[in-house]
Amino acid sequence: MFDAGWLVPGWPPELGGRNAGPLESLVFIEELAKAHVPRTTNVQGLGIVAPSILDYGSEAQIRDYAMPILRGEATACLGMSEPGAGSDLASLSTRAVRDGDHFLINGQKVWTSGANYADFCFLFCRTDPEAPKHKGISIVLVDMDTPGVSVRPLPEIVHPHHPDLNEVFLTDVTVPAENLVGELNDGWAMANGSLAHERGMVWVSTVMGLEEAMQHLLEDAPHLTKRMAAAERAVAVDQIVRLAIDTTAARCLGYRGFAKLMRGGSAPEQALMKVFASETRQRLALTAAEIQGADAVEVGTVEMDGHQSIDEPQGTWLEQYFHSFANTISAGASEIQRNIIAERVLGLPRG
Numbered sequence: 638m639f640d641a642g643w644l645v646p647g648w649p650p651e652l653g654g655r656n657a658g659p660l661e662s663l664v665f666i667e668e669l670a671k672a673h674v675p676r677t678t679n680v681q682g683l684g685i686v687a688p689s690i691l692d693y694g695s696e697a698q699i700r701d702y703a704m705p706i707l708r709g710e711a712t713a714c715l716g717m718s719e720p721g722a723g724s725d726l727a728s729l730s731t732r733a734v735r736d737g738d739h740f741l742i743n744g745q746k747v748w749t750s751g752a753n754y755a756d757f758c759f760l761f762c763r764t765d766p767e768a769p770k771h772k773g774i775s776i777v778l779v780d781m782d783t784p785g786v787s788v789r790p791l792p793e794i795v796h797p798h799h800p801d802l803n804e805v806f807l808t809d810v811t812v813p814a815e816n817l818v819g820e821l822n823d824g825w826a827m828a829n830g831s832l833a834h835e836r837g838m839v840w841v842s843t844v845m846g847l848e849e850a851m852q853h854l855l856e857d858a859p860h861l862t863k864r865m866a867a868a869e870r871a872v873a874v875d876q877i878v879r880l881a882i883d884t885t886a887a888r889c890l891g892y893r894g895f896a897k898l899m900r901g902g903s904a905p906e907q908a909l910m911k912v913f914a915s916e917t918r919q920r921l922a923l924t925a926a927e928i929q930g931a932d933a934v935e936v937g938t939v940e941m942d943g944h945q946s947i948d949e950p951q952g953t954w955l956e957q958y959f960h961s962f963a964n965t966i967s968a969g970a971s972e973i974q975r976n977i978i979a980e981r982v983l984g985l986p987r988g
């Protein structure tokens with residue numbers, strides 16, 4: 638995809654694109670999702686880490702870290718969250734101390750997707766403990782085979798044999814000073830830039846995953862509801878119709894935000910979209926599992942491919958329900974999105 642200019646069509650050819658416009662990119666992403674072709678197996682690497690290094694990194698970092706990700710020759714993980722710092726990322730305490738020509742790093746990360754097969758980590762660490770908490774954070778590139786880095790996978794409930802989330806422990810890890818990305822203590826500003834990369838067109842595959850799950854529910858519904866008593870069936874049908882309306886609404890919301898972005902405006906719909914689509918998906922899976930009844934309880938029987946997109950419906954309805962929390966928690970949990978909507982969209986005072 639990189640060689641043919643299809644990796645990120647909106648980027649120039651030397652970065653794996655073809656200078657496509659936003660509408661062309663949208664069509665392309667829709668078609669890929671429809672065909673179930675993943676653009677990458679390293680979602681954080683392609684979506685956040687590589688673009689951030691391209692924005693803020695040195696020439697050597699772009700050559701040695703960003704380009705190998707784009708070419709599919711290396712994978713990266715994103716070391717933001719810690720046991721005491723998730724939604725409140727600025728509370729992170731992993732410490733990097735400058736000592737001559739290197740940093741000495743100590744601390745722990747958690748929920749680090751893909752750390753168990755990553756070549757390097759885009760690590761957020763505290764470099765000035767005296768500064769206000771948003772001001773003393775920096776980003777350092779840490780090769781995962783550096784002595785002192787250890788990774789412990791966290792098995793997930795539905796497919797424990799293909800763990801993707803990990804704990805990462807850093808004990809006296811020595812990293813060359815030139816691995817600092819951008820300016821020292823400027824990590825917070827970069828974090829906001831980094832995550833903005835993630836928000837662009839993520840909604841497309843989310844909406845398409847929702848539509849596909851809805852289609853499956855509509856296929857399953859006739860025989861599942863047939864065995865129900867009339868009153869129960871009426872409730873189930875009502876829930877299904879409501880979900881079908883919400884699925885269409887999610888697509889409309891996505892298009893509305895996209896149209897605003899194309900006109901150059903900011904799009905608060907991104908936060909609305911994130912909450913609405915991820916929670917609709919969760920409601921859908923739960924409704925389907927409830928309609929299915931006792932059979933839904935059978936979980937862990939489907940061998941899933943750990944590299945599939947989390948947007949694609951996989952496994953039984955109950956497994957899909959368990960999985961749906963990946964989207965309502967990651968990239969800003971629902972409660973955080975509601976805070977954003979309250980403050981930035983509705984203009985309500987801070988609680």
Ligand SMILES: Cc1cc2nc3c(=O)[nH]c(=O)nc-3n(C[C@H](O)[C@H](O)[C@H](O)COP(=O)(O)OP(=O)(O)OC[C@H]3O[C@@H](n4cnc5c(N)ncnc54)[C@H](O)[C@@H]3O)c2cc1C
Nearest residue numbers: 715716717718722723724748749750963966967970972973
């Ligand atoms: C599938 C998945 C993949 C992930 N991948 C990565 C990764 O690659 N790298 C990485 O660094 N992290 C990753 N994460 C971690 C993710 O960023 C955090 O889980 C997320 O930021 C929430 O933080 P937390 O888990 O510490 O929960 P907490 O922040 O402790 O939140 C707990 C609960 O309190 C609520 N809450 C917190 N603060 C507020 C508030 N101010 N107002 C109202 N409610 C609040 C939250 O919404 C949540 O319901 C991943 C998570 C998931 C689920």
